[in-house]
Amino acid sequence: MKTILLKNRPKGKPQTSDFEFTESEKPVPQDGEVLLETKYVSVDPYLRGRMRDEKSYIEPFKLNEPVESAVVAEVVESKNEKFKKGDFLTGMLQWKEFQTNTGKGLRKVDKDKASLSAYLGVLGxxxxxxxxxxxxxxxxxxxxxxxxxxxxxxxxxxxxxxxxxxxxxxxxxxxxxxxxxxxxxxxxxxxxxxxxxxxxxxxxxxxxxxxxxxxxxxxxxxxxxxxxxxxxxxxxxxxxxxxxxxxxxxxxxxxxxxxxxxxxxxxxxxxxxxxNFEEDFQEGIQQLGSWLQEGKLKHEETIVDGFEKIPQAFIDLFDGKNKGKMVVKV
Missing domain, CATH: 3.40.50.720 (NAD(P)-binding Rossmann-like Domain)
Structure with a gap:
């Protein structure tokens, strides 16, 4: 499996050379964990701030460690009673093709109510x-x-x-x-x-x-x-x-x-x-979901195919190459 690391702290506009791909064995879930396969990855402008080594509202990325962002992933193996194989979860996850997780901070999403990528955009x-x-x-x-x-x-x-x-x-x-x-x-x-x-x-x-x-x-x-x-x-x-x-x-x-x-x-x-409004997220999700089902909300997406395209998709945000939400389909 592949992982994307932050190799350098960008000076000015990020370059693909600021990222590094590594390969390793697919992990095995322990008791209480699930094995997740990444399906969609969100790339967002705010990630640029986390690439600086400075104090902010969230910890900066560490060099030579995986980058993370909002992800939709599928449970392919479960040793956690809260989740079963085939569940789709979303939350902050690392840029890896596969990873294990306890499920803390993740929430289930329903692919029958909206496209999986929508949970990184209009419903995310x-x-x-x-x-x-x-x-x-x-x-x-x-x-x-x-x-x-x-x-x-x-x-x-x-x-x-x-x-x-x-x-x-x-x-x-x-x-x-x-x-x-x-x-x-x-x-x-x-x-x-x-x-x-x-x-x-x-x-x-x-x-x-x-x-x-x-x-x-x-x-x-x-x-x-x-x-x-x-x-x-x-x-x-x-x-x-x-x-x-x-x-x-x-x-x-x-x-x-x-x-x-x-x-x-x-x-x-x-x-x-x-x-800042995390305690009220459910209110927002319900209202956005209602507007979406009623046809009052449309959502534009720019979907890029391929795990290896994640860094370039992120960089393309700064050239305005996206219409609506930029998402990478793995």
């Missing part, structure tokens, strides 16, 4: 990030205007759709004409902006949302955040979910100071990680 941490970020921090209300950056990505597509479900005007920002068309035609966004063809983002947002922005769900950071703040309404809320434009920077970036805008317009700006 991705969907929960959108749901809790928008409802608990954004406090979005019917009739407001929502702006979403990284709108064609895994979280962004769900955020925009929830915004429409809640009766809001939704504007998305993405990087290609194809993605812009997808947002308006397939996901029901009221307007979308192609940042790669926009010289003045402040003006582009104003044109798309002439009455201003009430909630900005930020997946990008940097100049896009600056432009959103130039258009935000009084008592607006900024949900700081991610800053993918900055993850590969090698120097401390600088930008406009936002303090005067925050004070003058009584703005709330808050960062979060989805695990």
């Amino acid at each position: 941490l991705t969907g929960l990030t959108a749901y809790f970020g928008l409802k608990r921090i954004g406090e979005l209300k019917d009739g407001e205007t929502l702006l979403v950056s990284g709108a064609a990505g895994a979280v962004g597509t769900v955020v925009g759709q929830i915004g429409k479900i809640m009766g809001c005007t939704v504007v998305g920002i993405a990087g290609t004409d194809e993605k812009v068309t997808m947002l308006t035609d397939e996901y029901g966004f009221d307007a979308a902006i192609n940042y790669s063809k926009t010289d003045d983002m402040t003006a582009a947002i104003k044109k798309a949302a002439p009455d201003g922005i009430d909630v900005y769900f930020d997946n990008v950071g940097s100049y896009t955040l600056d432009a959103a703040m130039n258009n935000i309404n009084r008592f607006g809320r900024v949900v700081n979910c991610g800053a993918i434009s900055l993850y590969n920077e090698t120097e401390q970036p600088t930008g406009p100071r936002l303090e005067t805008t925050i004070v003058k317009k009584s703005i709330k700006m808050q960062g979060f990680i989805v695990r």
Whole structure:
């Protein structure tokens, strides 16, 4: 079986040479354990932060040890009374073709209710990030205007759709004409902006949302955040979910100071990680599942085939090569 290790701490944008493949014997489960075969692997921008040797909300990856992320795996052998052969489980697991686990922190998923890959996206941490970020921090209300950056990505597509479900005007920002068309035609966004063809983002947002922005769900950071703040309404809320434009920077970036805008317009700006709401995950999963079954939620996926493609799929996130959730099928 193959395992993927973190070989080097990336400098700037990660390279395939920062990862190493090793081979070993398939493990044998002990009492209380299950043997899991990896089926789907989630690659996510936040993993880049764990590749730095610095203190954060989660421990950094260690060099020459396996990388981990959200995974869907099948139980192929069980010595744990809670699980049987053929069960599908999801949770944080290592980038290995096979591994043993006690089942702690893992939950069963039903392949008959949704595709297995959906449990890494709209019914997984991705969907929960959108749901809790928008409802608990954004406090979005019917009739407001929502702006979403990284709108064609895994979280962004769900955020925009929830915004429409809640009766809001939704504007998305993405990087290609194809993605812009997808947002308006397939996901029901009221307007979308192609940042790669926009010289003045402040003006582009104003044109798309002439009455201003009430909630900005930020997946990008940097100049896009600056432009959103130039258009935000009084008592607006900024949900700081991610800053993918900055993850590969090698120097401390600088930008406009936002303090005067925050004070003058009584703005709330808050960062979060989805695990802040872990006790309420079941609520989110039930609501997202209901919307999915009712046809109110669509989920776009970019599925890459092959265990050996996991590092490149991760790297491709930083070039915007995904539409919706990027998943590797093993």
